[in-house]
Amino acid sequence: MPFLSDSALKDELNARGYRATPQRQKVLSIFMELTQGEHLSAEDLHNLLEEDGERISLSTVYRTLHLMVYMGLLRELELAEGHKHYELNRPLKDHHHIVCVHCNKTVEFAERSVAKIGEKTASSAGYHVLDCQLTLYGICANCTAQQQAR
Amino acid sequence: MPFLSDSALKDELNARGYRATPQRQKVLSIFMELTQGEHLSAEDLHNLLEEDGERISLSTVYRTLHLMVYMGLLRELELAEGHKHYELNRPLKDHHHIVCVHCNKTVEFAERSVAKIGEKTASSAGYHVLDCQLTLYGICANCTAQQQAR
């Protein structure tokens, strides 16, 4: 599901009774241009679209993000920055985050065993797992160094 | 750190140049009365305090929560419900969450190996880990059953 042409997106939307609009296509194409691990807030996305000369309102950005999360095209991340971030929902969800609580710098890392542990635990609690996010909060090397400098 | 008497809290605060106020003591005592795994939003906490006949403003609740997270007494959770939740920051952080994306029901579970994996990964990226949260999103048994009933 990571790469979806405009026409594939249209099919996917139509199959579920939704319509393909230029806004939706443009939103998805922005996400497909990101490098692995990059993620955007609603406002980041809106800015990128405007820079590209697209005319799209913030409300539509939000509505589109919700729709695409609902359809499974995007993944919603809750990093502790007060607003949500979104990224393409790649089939292998073995990619997690470390956030620096000082500077908010975020690093992605891949780790297969976490998803397995999660899957096992959740299903024994009767849950059908949709997503598995391991988030580590800490202080990055840079900030640690700066603290010691004081 | 899970159980802190009023006077221990006072010492802890004074040592860092803060003052012990009735509001802060009451907030912490509310958290200490919770059963393991319970967590509160700022508003939940405010309501509980008012039920107990305490006079405390919402702003003070927020300020106190931030302070206690900063001091390491509380842990901030980002469950996908649009607002943050807080719980006592117990020394063993091997306790994670599964959230049902339909009904928001949250279940806690303990899993030791995740923290180990996280610690290892983060430190190799140069991060000093403060917290490690594994959050699983899925559909609970109840909601699955209801979906099939339709």
Added chain:
DNA sequence: ATGGGTGCAAACTGTTTGCAATCTG
């Protein structure tokens, strides 16, 4: 007594919603 803490109300941020106009299937 001094400066940290509180309550209040007003400001803010990110997000959602109602509605008329517009576009897709």
Added chain:
DNA sequence: CAGATTGCAAACAGTTTGCACCCAT
């Protein structure tokens, strides 16, 4: 052409902040 989708502006929810008063230290 019907109904889904959009843009706009207004409404919202949760959280933060300025300021005068108050109370731990």
